[in-house]
Amino acid sequence: MRLTIPEQEIMTPGHLACQGCGGAxxxxxxxxxxxxxxxxxxxxxxxxxxxxxxxxxxxxxxLFHMAFEAAASTASGIRAAMEIKGKEDVNVVAxxxxxxxxxIGIQALSGAAERNDNIIYICYDNEAYMNTGIQRSSATPxxxxxxxxxxxxxxxxxxxxxxxxMAAHKIPYVATASIAYAEDFVKKLKKAKEIKGTKFFHIIxxxxxxxxxxxxxxxxxxxxxxxxxxxxxxxxxxGIKYKINFKPREKxxxxxxxxxxxxxxxxxxxxxxxxxxxxxxxxxxxxxxEEESKNL
Amino acid sequence: xxxxxxxxxxxxxxxxxxxxxxxAAYPITPQTEVVELxxxxxxxxxxxxKFIKVESEHSAMAACVGAxxxxxxxxxxxxxxxxxxxxxxxxxxxxxxxxxxxxxxxxAFAPPWSIWTEQNDSxxxxxxxxxxxxxxxxxxxxxxxxQAYKVAEKVLLPAMIxxxxxxxxxxxxxxxxxxxxxVDAYLPPYEPRxxxxxxDPHAFGGLTKPDWYYELRYQIEQAMxxxxxxxxxxxxxxxxxxxxxxxxxxxxxxxxxxxxxVASSTIASTARVVVDMLREEGKKVGLLxxxxxxxxxxxxxxxxxKNAKKVAVIDRNISFGMxxxxxxxxxxxxxxxxxxxxxxxxIAGLGGRDVRIEDIKGIIENTYKEDNPKKDIxxxxxxx
Amino acid sequence: xxxKEIRFKSxxxxxxxxxxxxxxxxxxxxxxxxxxxxxxxxxxxxCMFCWKFCPDASVDIKDELPVINYDYCKxxxxxxxxxxxxxxxxxxxx
Numbered sequence: 001m002r003l004t005i006p007e008q009e010i011m012t013p014g015h016l017a018c019q020g021c022g023g024a025x026x027x028x029x030x031x032x033x034x035x036x037x038x039x040x041x042x043x044x045x046x047x048x049x050x051x052x053x054x055x056x057x058x059x060x061x062x063l064f065h066m067a068f069e070a071a072a073s074t075a076s077g078i079r080a081a082m083e084i085k086g087k088e089d090v091n092v093v094a095x096x097x098x099x100x101x102x103x104i105g106i107q108a109l110s111g112a113a114e115r116n117d118n119i120i121y122i123c124y125d126n127e128a129y130m131n132t133g134i135q136r137s138s139a140t141p142x143x144x145x146x147x148x149x150x151x152x153x154x155x156x157x158x159x160x161x162x163x164x165x166m167a168a169h170k171i172p173y174v175a176t177a178s179i180a181y182a183e184d185f186v187k188k189l190k191k192a193k194e195i196k197g198t199k200f201f202h203i204i205x206x207x208x209x210x211x212x213x214x215x216x217x218x219x220x221x222x223x224x225x226x227x228x229x230x231x232x233x234x235x236x237x238x239g240i241k242y243k244i245n246f247k248p249r250e251k252x253x254x255x256x257x258x259x260x261x262x263x264x265x266x267x268x269x270x271x272x273x274x275x276x277x278x279x280x281x282x283x284x285x286x287x288x289x290e291e292e293s294k295n296l
Numbered sequence: 297x298x299x300x301x302x303x304x305x306x307x308x309x310x311x312x313x314x315x316x317x318x319x320a321a322y323p324i325t326p327q328t329e330v331v332e333l334x335x336x337x338x339x340x341x342x343x344x345x346k347f348i349k350v351e352s353e354h355s356a357m358a359a360c361v362g363a364x365x366x367x368x369x370x371x372x373x374x375x376x377x378x379x380x381x382x383x384x385x386x387x388x389x390x391x392x393x394x395x396x397x398x399x400x401x402x403x404a405f406a407p408p409w410s411i412w413t414e415q416n417d418s419x420x421x422x423x424x425x426x427x428x429x430x431x432x433x434x435x436x437x438x439x440x441x442x443q444a445y446k447v448a449e450k451v452l453l454p455a456m457i458x459x460x461x462x463x464x465x466x467x468x469x470x471x472x473x474x475x476x477x478x479v480d481a482y483l484p485p486y487e488p489r490x491x492x493x494x495x496d497p498h499a500f501g502g503l504t505k506p507d508w509y510y511e512l513r514y515q516i517e518q519a520m521x522x523x524x525x526x527x528x529x530x531x532x533x534x535x536x537x538x539x540x541x542x543x544x545x546x547x548x549x550x551x552x553x554x555x556x557x558v559a560s561s562t563i564a565s566t567a568r569v570v571v572d573m574l575r576e577e578g579k580k581v582g583l584l585x586x587x588x589x590x591x592x593x594x595x596x597x598x599x600x601x602k603n604a605k606k607v608a609v610i611d612r613n614i615s616f617g618m619x620x621x622x623x624x625x626x627x628x629x630x631x632x633x634x635x636x637x638x639x640x641x642x643i644a645g646l647g648g649r650d651v652r653i654e655d656i657k658g659i660i661e662n663t664y665k666e667d668n669p670k671k672d673i674x675x676x677x678x679x680x
Numbered sequence: 681x682x683x684k685e686i687r688f689k690s691x692x693x694x695x696x697x698x699x700x701x702x703x704x705x706x707x708x709x710x711x712x713x714x715x716x717x718x719x720x721x722x723x724x725x726x727c728m729f730c731w732k733f734c735p736d737a738s739v740d741i742k743d744e745l746p747v748i749n750y751d752y753c754k755x756x757x758x759x760x761x762x763x764x765x766x767x768x769x770x771x772x773x774x
Binding site: 001004005007011012014015016017019020021022024025028051052054055056057058060063182214215216218219220 | 708770
Binding site for chain 1: 352356368385
């Protein structure tokens with residue numbers, strides 16, 4: 001038996017996540033990578049509920065529940081307090097969903113990144129406002145059904161490229177991750193916690209009720225997202241140096257990923273073709289950026 | 297040491313002497329001097345604090361909340377639009393029972409744009425659970441910051457020190473800046489019982505059902521009640537150490553007064569002058585300055601006012617659709633008294649309109665003239 | 681942190697703010713499931729993927745073998761779906 005990620009469990013079972021929740025697994029991995037010397041701040045999102053009601057908690061590290069927009073600014077405040085108290089080695093982590101990162105929380109996040117505050121910001125992305133019942137966010141991908149983008153008006157806007165936005169702040173470290181590639185996530189998070197400055201993670205976290213999928217394929221989806229290059233896993237250092245961590249030997253067609261999800265069931269062949277083109281273009285661009293990075 | 301300083305700088309000195317550890321602030325006229333001087337103090341090493349240059353007031357209060365939850369003494373300052381933007385997080389500081397201290401420069405709300413003084417911004421935050429102290433001199437501003445930390449950290453409620461834009465914030469007065477050692481003796485370091493600490497992990501603010509949320513609200517109100525005594529006690533201790541007393545209210549020649557003015561902030565300062573002038577003429581007038589609006593000094597107000605023949609409240613604010621705020625609350629404090637005088641409510645000085653000696657004399661004259669108030673709002677100086 | 685259920689009788693028992701005093705271990709989410717994973721140890725290759733991929737940390741490791749913690753297992757089926765040896769079967773809960 002050889003374990004590829006740290007054995008110690010910090011998150012307890014008994015939490016309130018749905019069966020097959022990608023966000024729960026993401027937290028489990030994150031805490032393994034970060035260790036107990038960690039303070040979390042969590043804005044309104046699924047984890048506001050998953051952690052459990054007063055007077056219980058599932059994460060076993062100090063956690064400050066906070067208002068929706070304020071994950072990053074609260075984390076900045078916690079870090080300032082830790083510094084003034086001389087506790088330099090604590091991890092200060094903002095743990096937010098896509099809504100609290102891409103939309104309502106983007107200002108505070110941009111502010112913290114511009115100041116290069118020494119925090120780790122992890123966005124677990126289930127691609128909609130799931131906690132309030134599956135409404136669209138700017139992280140919802142093109143073509144998806146949500147309650148506010150019903151089938152006749154499915155989401156026409158492409159997914160906001162939050163990773164590029166964060167890279168444009170020239171923060172020391174930006175990375176994407178997938179819960180299907182736990183070793184990669186853990187390794188990158190361990191690397192990030194040694195860096196001073198703002199570190200941003202974007203981890204894809206499939207959501208069975210929101211994506212209209214069966215709970216047991218959560219990992220399969222998180223893997224397909226990467227293998228189809230819909231959600232590539234890569235790092236950007238200092239906003240300019242790109243490194244793709246996983247290049248699929250065989251780039252799978254997006255259809256393999258889309259067909260498993262009820263939220264894409266209404267898509268026609270033509271529309272799937274459009275999505276394939278978008279994905280191909282983005283992947284080509286990413287490969288070029290990595291190539292250019294080699295000259296830096 | 298005596299210095300000539302403006303109200304804004306009095307806030308900065310107060311925060312510095314209180315050894316604030318984390319300051320997160322966003323600029324807004326007329327608060328900017330507060331944070332500019334604090335920045336300078338940090339840069340010069342006089343104040344050992346982390347200064348987070350946040351990108352909005354919402355983030356300013358959020359950063360203070362985070363820092364306070366992590367065990368640091370925090371400070372911020374704002375005004376009108378900024379205070380309004382922080383509103384959601386003001387509630388958070390209260391619910392999380394964090395002793396954040398803030399300076400608010402009372403400034404009129406937009407639209408239209410105004411930078412002049414009016415109390416609506418802080419009045420609109422009455423219900424949040426923040427302790428509110430309305431200062432009428434720069435000395436009081438500085439001293440109140442120090443006292444506020446002591447009160448806030450004891451009862452676990454945040455506190456704001458409120459002062460008039462320009463009339464106080466940018467007016468220089470002689471202030472006795474206390475020595476650091478004396479302040480340290482009065483205000484020890486902040487040692488919270490519960491904080492974000494990996495050695496003792498807790499989740500703060502988790503979902504709470506109706507079966508226990510109610511009791512948490514009850515606790516906050518109990519803290520407000522306790523604050524009344526704590527303000528008096530810390531005020532007495534402040535007097536012993538520094539020679540100046542600050543309680544919930546300030547009585548000026550009220551013992552034998554037949555007409556008592558109720559006012560706050562700088563209008564109260566002007567009113568004090570008018571009281572002296574009228575006393576010279578043999579008129580028995582007095583002034584009750586309400587210093588602390590929250591917790592409202594119901595018992596003191598009732599006790600001081602119930603034996604007057606007439607009461608005139610001057611509000612530099614208005615709760616639209618009702619009346620001035622101090623007026624409504626003063627009336628409420630007296631309602632259950634067997635003997636209660638008729639109370640007139642005057643609104644003056646909105647949007648920074650000057651409230652002059654003549655205006656206050658006019659208020660007193662009108663109150664003397666009428667047997668009972670004809671209406672809930674008398675608009676002073678409105679150009680009809 | 682305590683692992684037993686916390687009962688307040690009055691406001692006097694409560695902390696000043698909503699603050700956790702115990703862990704969610706008191707919440708036995710095993711009651712959620714209607715199918716449960718059963719490991720066939722003859723087929724198990726001890727890769728620990730089931731342990732790795734469980735969102736509920738409900739696979740324990742005992743003597744280098746994965747053991748489902750039925751107190752908490754929600755029956756999501758991820759372990760069965762990801763097992764490279766097909767050693768886990770989801771069976772109906774009685």
